[in-house]
Amino acid sequence: MNAPRRPVIALTGGIASGKSTVERCFTEHGIHVYDADQAAREVIEPDTDGLAQIIEAFGPEVIGADGRLDRPAMRQRIFADRDARRTLESIIHPRVRLRLQELALADTGPYCLLAIPLLAEHIGHYRWVDRVLVVDTDEATQIQRLIARDHIDEALARRILASQATREQRLAVADDVIDNRADATTLATQVAALHARYLELAGHDR
Known part of the structure; x- marks a missing residue:
């Protein structure tokens, strides 16, 4: 891009x-100020490719009853597992960067x-x-x-x-x-x- x-x-x-x-x-x-933390939530909303990859990597147990990422469960999963944290970051971070760049391009x-x-x-x-x-x-x-x-x-x-x-x-x-x-x-x-x-x-x- x-x-x-x-x-x-x-x-x-x-x-x-x-x-x-x-x-x-x-x-x-x-x-306008575009927030990376907000982008990180958006890229793993239900029905996104990001959330699908998280499920593929970590299993359905990290998804709550509402279909969204169970953040407390994920925090526990990655807290003492560096590899799991890196996996999660490899899914989320590139999507956040792309989202921020899209927002910047669209800004008027x-x-x-x-x-x-x-x-x-x-x-x-x-x-x-x-x-x-x-x-x-x-x-x-x-x-x-x-x-x-x-x-x-x-x-x-x-x-x-x-x-x-x-x-x-x-x-x-x-x-x-x-x-x-x-x-x-x-x-x-x-x-x-x-x-x-x-x-x-x-x-x-x-």
Whole structure:
């Protein structure tokens, strides 16, 4: 598939870095944000080829009474089985990438954003995006937010962070960075500046 005609910005960041807040800021500027997690749900809906391949690989026991993937059962299946996890990812991830590219191609705005939490881990598959925007914050802030948001202890919060790409790995793939350690006003100012830059990249007047 050819690269999208309009600029496509891949948005990423570690857990509890504030990606959702940044997404909302861009949507307030009229920009569409397409979410990889939502795409991952869509590509394994009932009657899709994706779900059929999951059934073929794991058996019908991972399907709930409603005909949809039984996510708790699947999590248990792949939790301690690396090969099973890789199999599941090999089914879902290519379909997610294709879905995001289809959405970007169909977008009618001056530019669009793709929210991809695990972008740094899979950057090689997204060479077709125009820029990478990283929402950055320090680990201490992430841990504090995770504890407050998910009502977990610090040890679990640290394990969750350790399972993702490091802050340094994310920054290494960044074209643009939003520092999300400050207040909401500062964040909105940063987003507004990037919005103006992306409009310029797209050849649009502000």
